[in-house]
Amino acid sequence: MTRFHPESPEIAQDSLSRLRFIADFRKQMHTSLSKGNRAAYEADIAASVDEAASVEERRAAVRAALERHPYFRGWSSMLLASQDLMWRVVGQSVAHDTERMKLRFKALAPQAIGSVTLDGDLSGPDYVVRADVHRMPGGYMGAGGDDDMQAGALYDLGGAIYQLGIGNKAGGLLNDSRGRTVVAHLRARFPNLAPLRILDMGCGVGHNTVPLAAAFPDARVTGIDVGAPLLRYAHLRAEGLGHAVHFIQDNAEHTKFHDASFDLVVSQIMLHETSRAASARIIAESRRLLRPGGVAIHLEVPLRAEDGDDFDHVMWLWEQHYNAEPNISGVMDDDLAGMARSAGFSDVMLGYQAIPSAGSEQSAFTPRKTSKSFGFWLVLSGIA
Ligand SMILES: C[S@@+](CC[C@H](N)C(=O)[O-])C[C@H]1O[C@@H](n2cnc3c(N)ncnc32)[C@H](O)[C@@H]1O
Structure with missing residues (x-):
């Protein structure tokens, strides 16, 4: 066993x-x-x-x-x-x-x-309930x-095997490469940011919320998701790993938090499972939730149309057409940086952050990807 x-x-x-x-x-x-x-x-x-x-x-x-x-x-x-x-x-x-x-x-x-707070009245958005993602x-x-x-x-178990199966070993069985990549991006781009209030939107089972709690032990870390069974399990998992995370059932498009409630707001591989309109609303909501000078990072699958040819584009959409991931096309084709600017972010940056090696909080950033490797995540960051 x-x-x-x-x-x-x-x-x-x-x-x-x-x-x-x-x-x-x-x-x-x-x-x-x-x-x-x-x-x-x-x-x-x-x-x-x-x-x-x-x-x-x-x-x-x-x-x-x-x-x-x-x-x-x-x-x-x-x-x-x-x-x-x-x-x-x-x-x-x-x-x-x-x-x-x-x-x-x-x-x-x-x-x-940590804690878990559920909202029995919350219904899932159409893109979550329409198909089994x-x-x-x-x-x-x-x-x-x-x-x-x-x-x-x-x-939890399937996600780890899935990541290992695309050759992305950096997350291992904890499947935490995204949270560690967010931390690397923060350390490189905002070395003076010491967030005390962190929100992870679409946290799932907290695979990538826990690394944020580990990197910022003085912060109060909150994870929201629409799925109650995910959040119950996330609470059990985070407690077992010894990290204090507060999980709340809420919709990232329009949360229940007051304006300027957070210093850092992130989402990690959530936008590609929503819709084009919802992505714009989620980016705008992250702006509303940040105090002036706070930072948002939206991490996504490392697939931008400009970095491939027609064949790549069709292959990258495989997951959307056959594996029920509804908005890969939005992440590939939409003007994500433009969405962030329209939401009121300044100093917007879009590019690829390499997955740091185990134990490291440092990695390289590049605006354009020259290799087809999955050793990167796409990151969109900006200042409120
Ligand atoms: C692919 S999972 C990513 C989980 C986690 N962020 C990670 O990186 O391991 C996407 C998650 O986003 C959640 N989600 C999708 N739309 C949402 C919304 N509007 N509000 C909150 N959570 C949402 C799903 O329930 C799912 O748990």
């Missing part, structure tokens, strides 16, 4: 072997086997695409041709099958350990250093009772 952290579900040895296989398999799919898609495009598709057509028409033609191509169809089917297999194996571990986790959660209150069975909101933590436990 093993655990990813002190409060994670127990994973039996045979499940761990399966999960390792799935992570390795997915890494092959995303590296060597994915090269076959580019080869298929260059050999069988590129020459037939009308260079004079508009960019949208060209991309639509590439996508339609790829969807008819046997290599892409086989590759996509295998990737989808591995995603569903991952949820099945992870689901078995969660099911075996659910009652123990519920008891652990109930026992937390008297000695907890990442094909995770049951989605983020869950349908269980007052002690339901299933979505949190599934997301």
